[in-house]
Amino acid sequence: MNKIKNFKTSFYYRYLKAPSTKFIIYFILIGVGYAYLYPLLYMITTSFMSVEDLVNPTVNWIPTKITFDNFARAWKVLEATKSLLNSAYMSTIPALFQTFITALIAYGLSRFEFPLKRFWIVLMLATFLIPSQVTLVTKYMLFSRLNLTGTPFVSFLPSLTGQGIRSAIFILLYYNFFNMLPKTFDEAAELDGANSLQIFFRIVFPLSIPAMVTTFIFSLVWYWNETLLTGLLLGNNIKTIPIALRDFVSKYAVMFPTADGSAANRINEGIRMSATLITILPLLITYLILQRQFVESLERTGITGE
């Protein structure tokens, strides 16, 4: 009797209920996915459209002919070669500093007992809560008194001292990660006469590559996308690509004046979307190459705690 009932439920579950719930789940996930992708798809198709396609109401998604004029103009106005290079080093170098320094700090917290340790950990986490606007004004004053505004040091110095963008998260990430690593290796090396720096570089460092990759790529992305602080501190000296995008419309009006009434020079969505696409393209490529590192990072590094 019981067996028959079991068979019945499993039959019901396998052939009727399970496929339909799966179908509903897929339906919702694809719907949400469409909403996620829509801005990107719109950006990509629009940036290949000519002026005629943009004003033509029958052309919605697929351009009648693909044009690269928008990109050429956007590239010129963004001064993209220069801005992209600026962005590249203004995000890679601080990200490298951040990856290395936060690891050292977390190593100190994880492997040594010292007075007030809890206090320092709580303080580090508390700094995460401070919105960047609060220190914006006085940071500007500080750096301008040091004559450093407009130089890369406004990003380099804080990242070298563990005060980079969201460094608290990375210290916590390393701290949890190092605590998960067995301490027996350290102890064995210590007995063999290695000092703590040697232990860090020879043993802990090679084992923590996953945590380092995570820290580096997230730092890279967050430094690339930061505009509030760098926009103010770097001024017009070093224009990163997002800052160039911020000033895109006004810059365009200067470079392609429409005072003579010519419609050809007028800015349109196609040009603006190409500029946006140029800005995010390096990030998109990085994301597609390093997708596993991005998405699986949270699980592998154990930031969720054990």
Place this chain on the structure above:
Amino acid sequence: MSKKSRMKKALLGYLYISPWIIGFLIFTAYPFFYSLYLSFFNVNFTVEGIKATFVGLKHYIYAFKTDPSFPINFWNTLLSIVLSTPLILVFSLVVAILLNNKLKARAFFRLLYFLPVVIISGPVISELVANNAAQIVDPRKYFIYNFFTLLPNTVSYPFIYMFNNLVLILWFSGVQILFFLAGLQKISGSIYEAAKIDGANSWVIFWKITLPLIKPFVLINAIYTIVDLASFANNPVNTSITQRMFDIDKPYSYSSALSWIYFIAVMIIIGVAFLLLKEGRKNK
């Protein structure tokens, strides 16, 4: 010997965190408290340098009583944080629960939902919004939207806000989805099996098992979301702060006061979230 080596260890520990302590003092603590100090002063540039005169709460009162734009920018920013945070949390939890099923395309969806985290920046969002790329459907065409617009403003505002900012809410949920997913995967399958044997349906399982076990993650996600939204470069409050930095009659100090008003408000929001979502073990 052991006491000596313990001393040495403690010193070494401090040596390792010393870069952070130095950086904290110079680049975080000093700007943080100096901006609080400045907010009570008026700054004058003289030949000898910067001269500050105490003005008390003058800037704080001016911000709310006289400044024509700050209160609007301030309340708009706070309102969008307060409305977006619960929406982001509910949305990301639902998506995480859906993704926690055995699906073939799970990796693909995870990749897709996390994508905005990588490309989001102030100017990119501004461009997308300005060119209508962030608006999937025109909500005004739909009956339900029009229905809400007929309701009194205080009731309908959150719903209309949600319709108008749908894509932005989705785009700010990437980290939260992954975090919830990591949390859900820690709940062992045997608990679910036991509940199913006892006859619980998935609705009961969600409220009695999943939600209580995921609650610590909700709190952390809530704090992350609030901080993330509060620091975002496009907040209207930022224009107030940066535009007033070089005001001739009150340079720096007035902006400092504005930033501290904002800071206190954000802390209150985080505090409320903490009180609402902390684990109420004492009650039981």
